[in-house]
Amino acid sequence: MKIKYTLIIALVAILLILVGCNNQSPTGEVILDMDTSVSVRLPIPVVEAGQTPFYVADDNRYYTDEGLDVQFNLGSSETNPVKMVASEADDFGVLGGPDTLLVARSKGQPLVAIAVIHRNSDFPVILTLKDSGLTELEDLENKKIGFFYGHISTDVLHSLLNKYDITHEEVDVGMDYSQLIAKKIDAEWAFRVTAGLNLPEQGIEINTISPADYGINTHGYTIFTTEEMIEKNPEIVKKFLRATIKGIAATLENPEEAIDILAEKDEKVNSDLEYKRLLMYNEVTSNSEEYPIGYMDYEMFKETYDRLVKEGVITEEFDVNDAFTSEFLEEIY
Structure with missing residues (x-):
């Protein structure tokens, strides 16, 4: 048994030497093949x-x-x-x-x-409730619109409203759509792929006003x-x-x-x-x-x-x- 273990150890040592010979720096330092960690x-x-x-x-x-x-x-x-x-x-x-x-x-x-x-992608959009009758950008004149200040969407939608001189009132609502659902505001920002999908899935019918339809690409x-x-x-x-x-x-x-x-x-x-x-x-x-x-x-x-x-x-x-x-x-x- 002792001879067997000695032989195994010797074989492992030889293998490590051979691997090392194929993974050396110019100075002879053995380089281990390891994955590079990134986050x-x-x-x-x-x-x-x-x-x-x-x-x-x-x-x-x-x-x-x-x-x-x-x-x-x-x-x-x-x-x-x-x-x-x-x-x-x-x-x-x-x-x-x-x-x-x-x-x-x-x-x-x-x-x-x-x-x-x-x-x-046209992700940032403006949503209104289906029964509001607000389906076009000009329909938002003098309406109350919910924004998420500091969010990427706000600058896009401000550009849209300013481009067509749409006078409106603003409310900072974050990602809360309860005011829109309760009709306390007339319209609200959204991403098509988030609230634009989530609200209909909850049975809330909506209209979507898209910046892309008015010449603003995102x-x-x-x-x-x-x-x-x-x-x-x-x-x-x-x-x-x-x-x-x-x-x-x-x-x-x-x-x-x-x-x-x-x-x-x-x-x-x-x-x-x-x-x-x-x-x-x-x-x-x-x-x-x-x-x-x-x-x-x-x-x-x-x-x-x-x-x-x-x-x-x-x-x-x-x-x-x-x-x-x-x-x-x-x-x-």
């Missing part, structure tokens, strides 16, 4: 359909195949993606749109978008990192983005399986509702020869930037080209 800050504090592609990429081991060990962290008002990535608490972040990144950039944060998942989930990350770790950025793109593609190809993966992340997930939500996300996910997954360009960012400058949200102007880079998308494709 991602998601935009909201709950598990929701918009996050599905990231969890699909993780579940299908696309990140592992790239040598990455990825941790996903939910965002909140205190741990928002801009704050957490700018402070280097997280390596990558996801925002509801490029608007927030551009505002952060104007305040000196060295953040750079590396992909936009939803082009022309875009959805934006993946970003820091200038330093891009400069010092470009391979990690490319690997993360490549794996994420595979996750998006898999989600588009099989949304039913994707929702099953999402549901495993939180027992509170309503699979039927999140499946409907996912289909809404998928409808506006770039995925064509002209606009491949992750596509973004100067016009998308410049149009958003100009709107924010006009509304006075951005007061310190800068070169829009510095706010995004397509270099990794170009290398991947």
Whole structure:
């Protein structure tokens, strides 16, 4: 038995030496093959359909195949993606749109978008009750409208109302739709993929007034990192983005399986509702020869930037080209 154990130990030692010979630095130091740990800050504090592609990429081991060990962290008002990535608490972040990144950039944060998942998403909208008769933008003249001050939607909807000189009264309602339902206000902001879906699911019939119908385009989930990350770790950025793109593609190809993966992340997930939500996300996910997954360009960012400058949200102007880079998308494709 002693001889047997000695032989086993000797074989293990030889194996380690052989592995070490194939994994050495120029100085002869043995390099261990280990996954690189990265963390991602998601935009909201709950598990929701918009996050599905990231969890699909993780579940299908696309990140592992790239040598990455990825941790996903939910965002909140205190741990928002801009704050957490700018402070280097997280390596990558996801925002509801490029608007927030551009505002952060104007305040000196060295953040750079590396992909936009939803082009022309038209997520921020105005909702009214079905029986209100308020179906067009001009119907909101002198009406009371609920906003979520500080939210990405407010700047978009202010642009819409100001563009057409719609006089109105404002109320800060946050994410509470009880005043709209009780008819204490006439209209309220919403994301099409959240309240725009949730309210009808609760039996509340609504009208939707969309900025896109009035010439204001908005875009959805934006993946970003820091200038330093891009400069010092470009391979990690490319690997993360490549794996994420595979996750998006898999989600588009099989949304039913994707929702099953999402549901495993939180027992509170309503699979039927999140499946409907996912289909809404998928409808506006770039995925064509002209606009491949992750596509973004100067016009998308410049149009958003100009709107924010006009509304006075951005007061310190800068070169829009510095706010995004397509270099990794170009290398991947």
